[in-house]
Amino acid sequence: MRKPIIAGNWKMNGTIASGSILIEAFNNVLEGMDLSCDVVVCPPFTALERAVTLTRNTAIEVGAQTMDYHDAGAFTGEISPLMLTEVGVSYVIIGHSERREYYGETDETVNAKIKSAFRHNLIPIVCVGESLEQREAGHTLEWITSQLKGALQDIPKEQVSQLIIAYEPIWAIGTGKTATAAQAETVCKSIRDYIRSVYGHDVSDRVRIQYGGSVKSDNSKQILGQPNIDGALVGGASLVVDDFVEIIKAANMADV
Ligand code: PEP
Numbered sequence: 641m642r643k644p645i646i647a648g649n650w651k652m653n654g655t656i657a658s659g660s661i662l663i664e665a666f667n668n669v670l671e672g673m674d675l676s677c678d679v680v681v682c683p684p685f686t687a688l689e690r691a692v693t694l695t696r697n698t699a700i701e702v703g704a705q706t707m708d709y710h711d712a713g714a715f716t717g718e719i720s721p722l723m724l725t726e727v728g729v730s731y732v733i734i735g736h737s738e739r740r741e742y743y744g745e746t747d748e749t750v751n752a753k754i755k756s757a758f759r760h761n762l763i764p765i766v767c768v769g770e771s772l773e774q775r776e777a778g779h780t781l782e783w784i785t786s787q788l789k790g791a792l793q794d795i796p797k798e799q800v801s802q803l804i805i806a807y808e809p810i811w812a813i814g815t816g817k818t819a820t821a822a823q824a825e826t827v828c829k830s831i832r833d834y835i836r837s838v839y840g841h842d843v844s845d846r847v848r849i850q851y852g853g854s855v856k857s858d859n860s861k862q863i864l865g866q867p868n869i870d871g872a873l874v875g876g877a878s879l880v881v882d883d884f885v886e887i888i889k890a891a892n893m894a895d896v
Contacts, residue, residue, distance in 0.1 A: 644891040645804060648681045648878025648884055666884065675699045677891040702729050705736065707757070721757060732763070747790025767808050805849045807851055808852035831868075850869070850871040851863050854875075
């Protein structure tokens, strides 16, 4: 039985003040709930420390949206895993399609970041996903497999079972176009099949696979009800209290 995980990617939105209000609102609702899923919020770097403080002794954990893979050095503008663990961050999103598209992340840097995250006891949320052109050309599964191969190169199987894979079709991110539950399930199942073929049943039964791409309160139940989908990586809707809470409720009810 895999515990569902809902993660909110706030992207470059809000301030420390507005993020604090959001977290207080989540805290108020979630403290009255019997939660059977993990909940993570991923604010911008500047709001991480406050987020950790506000979520102490609550069910919410905090993640970063990216990091560098070096521990320290001449990497102007970057944030290291040591800096994240110093403020109490537990998760880190790695290889988000926006990082790949705008900041030159590749499967190689994703791989280096996953290794670095594990060295520092951070749980990586590793993003993979195809473009619309790749989907229309029928190359989705082949592409996702190649991304996974590159991302997971030389990662030991115990670590593969602990990380989170987020399947995020690029055409569905921030566009309002969600993959149908069947489309999402097909890819998430093929990800699990690939993991099984390389690392065995034990790992594939444990690894958690999220879907991400315009998940909202009104489509979350169907998506999270799929057998190979263990949660969601949520962008826009994670900034709206009612929406995010409804998605958490859907994960709570999901039978995974
Ligand atoms: C994301 O940023 O990972 C994402 C899925 O965004 P949205 O939910 O807004 O599509």
